[in-house]
Amino acid sequence: MTELKTNPSRIAYSCYYERNRDGEQFVPEHVLSYQVAGKLTLSNADKTYVFGEGDIRLIKRNQLVKFLKEPPENGLFKTISIYLDQETLKSFSLEYGYQAATAGKSGEEAVIRLQDQPLCKSFMESLVPYVQGDQLINDDLQRLKQREAIMILLQAQPKLKDILFDFREPGKIDLEEFMNRNFHFNVQLKRFAYLTGRSLATFKRDFEHIFHISPSRWLLQRRLQEAHFLIREKGKAPSDVYLETGFEDLSHFSFAFKKMYGVAPSKL
Structure with missing residues (x-):
């Protein structure tokens, strides 16, 4: 079992030889992730999500989520992820004037499946050379890819601005x-x-x-x-x-x- 990450970890590549349950269950930042091979099952308190090869998802920040990673038969489990941290999103919001138009709703999905988005898929596949091998990727270049990811998400689904640019912290709940x-x-x-x-x-x-x-x-x-x-x-x-x-x-x-x-x- 291996997990490879660039340093700093704005872009990450995961590769597993065997079935694996990830120990980290808190998602502090938005994560855009592409399933290269194998099956990923995500579950929170309300719902289970299953992703196969070629699927793209946006995992929202401040979520408790369990991961089950399953490689294909005689193959490897592979994902590529790019983290959209609050600092980067706030800077993007100020530069381009984006704001969340509506407050988050309690019924919103914790994980958003991005279907039929060739632009998103092409972008995620373009990250493969950045994460394969031992080469460390320049931080400025990683930041550039983060901004590109944000632009592509907004092009694909403009309503995502209400999620990406909602900078509120969790409020007091039951x-x-x-x-x-x-x-x-x-x-x-x-x-x-x-x-x-x-x-x-x-x-x-x-x-x-x-x-x-x-x-x-x-x-x-x-x-x-x-x-x-x-x-x-x-x-x-x-x-x-x-x-x-x-x-x-x-x-x-x-x-x-x-x-x-x-x-x-x-x-x-």
């Missing part, structure tokens, strides 16, 4: 509802705090007021409860369940499970 929908994402507490519109200290205080337990203890118990349900009621294997419910490794999951339920998950 913490209980959010945590019950997103407990299975393996991210730090500061990510949960940020996405619910709180400082870490306020998040912990509000959390204990609502749940009467610390966030760390609640997350452990809630994940184990979900794992117990998936193994006992759905017949899933512990080796699949531990990642699905937010644990980093199988041994830690098995230890915590046995401590809570008095039996190893494999014996349930």
